[in-house]
Amino acid sequence: MNGTRVLVLNSGSSSLKYQLLDMADGSRLASGLVERIGEGPVADHTAALSKVSEELAAQGLGLDSPELAAVGHRVVHGGTRFTEPTLITDEVVAEIEKLVPLAPLHNPANITGIKVARELRPDLPQVAVFDTAFHSTMPESAARYAIDTEVADAHGVRRYGFHGTSHAYVSRATAELLGKDLAEVNTIVLHLGNGASASAVRGGVCVDTSMGLTPLEGLVMGTRSGDLDPAVVFHLARVGGLSTDEIDALLNKRSGLIGLCGDNDMREITRRMDEGDEAARLAFEVYIHRLRKYIGAYTAVLGRVDAIAFTAGVGENAAHVREAALRDLSALGIVVDGERNAVRGGSARLISADDSRVAVAVVPTDEELEIANEAYALVNA
Structure with missing residues (x-):
């Protein structure tokens, strides 16, 4: 794969944040935020991502660029199913949808962003990166709540943790600083x-x-x-x-x-x-x-x-x-x-x-x- 650019999408219920990075040197080529999705001129996430595409194209950084290697999607909740970055397929989307009860305010919007991006660039590898993944290494003694095990397992009740990408980045950057x-x-x-x-x-x-x-x-x-x-x-x-x-x-x-x-x-x-x-x-x-x-x-x-x-x-x-x-x-x-x-x-x-x-x-x-x-x-x- 020759491309070195990654488009990062953070899709919320009424907003879409994006950054385009060049992994050759970690530089930011573009970033932005589309707000008030569902109101006014930005009718839905398809319109929002089209707007992002237009903004990038105006800077000579279009989504059709051969330099684009992948799209990385922030997904809030991966449950116990997703503990590392995952290449997105139809089956993966279906599994993320099953986790909506654990993150009803976040995962649906994340899924919408994934679906729209896949429609626009079905040929491009798209990767889900989960907020919960970094914390999946917690021992059971830390992850378990002291409630009936059968009830907990039946309803996915355990400690998952969030902000995982931040904790991963900062812990590594701290070691580098030292x-x-x-x-x-x-x-x-x-x-x-x-x-x-x-x-x-x-x-x-x-x-x-x-x-x-x-x-x-x-x-x-x-x-x-x-x-x-x-x-x-x-x-x-x-x-x-x-x-x-x-x-x-x-x-x-x-x-x-x-x-x-x-x-x-x-x-x-x-x-x-x-x-x-x-x-x-x-x-x-x-x-x-x-x-x-x-x-x-x-x-x-x-x-x-x-x-x-x-x-x-x-x-x-x-x-x-x-x-x-x-x-x-x-x-x-x-x-x-x-x-x-x-x-x-x-x-x-x-x-x-x-x-x-x-x-x-x-x-x-x-x-x-x-x-x-x-x-x-x-x-x-």
Whole structure:
């Protein structure tokens, strides 16, 4: 195969993100976002991808280019069926459709993007890269919930984890930053965006992660509650009279930071804290408390931690979040250098003090590059 370009598609219910990368050097040739699909001039995903094709063609990068080696598709949920990048066939699409109950908000849109792209370029290899795949290496002791095994197996109830492409990319980039072989490095990756997750990665292999059956479990997020006593759901239904759908909306869309203080933007919460807003301060403290709990837990899971890596919007840009999360953890070998932490930058960098046994890094994530790398490697295998 002579082509070195990969088109990465992230198809949402009403949006289509794309990037065109040249795998010869990892460079970005084009990127963009088509929004409000189903409204106005962009009637559906076919129209959206046609728009993408037109935009690329205008730059001399058309979808018909012989330089295009593959299309890489982000798919949120692969269940236990898909644990690595997969060449898309009719049978694969059918299997992904079976997983829709596990990701009803995401997988249908991902499938639509796949079908439309295959119609436009049926001759081109297309690869599904799954958010859950990186976490499929978790041992059963980490992946299993302690409920009746027959019930769990019948309904696919287990911990899958998400943000896998980010955790894979960042754990590898952290080892590169340290100048060490990936197999030698144990890393706690903290993907802190509006959605947030932590992972414990031993030698490049995920052994635990904070999200579970769905992206609701784990850290406090922008609008999601994170960890919660399951009986809260029963209480809200029995005492509060809320329906299942109402509780779902509450925990996913009206909880987390926005539920605690009415804002889910860390910059706005910080501004409010600086002005003495107590609700904003409590939201921040709850957020940090949960984050510190997971750092401690994953230190125990890994036994030896070589690096802690912060990534995504909050992780990469909010120095005060990083400082608060790791404050007074010298007993664990973690010491942040205040001046290094305060420096903003767009590249991977160390912010730990010289005497810190554990390296602390800020590593910008690149999920599109990870998807492109995995897709390109598969079609050239």
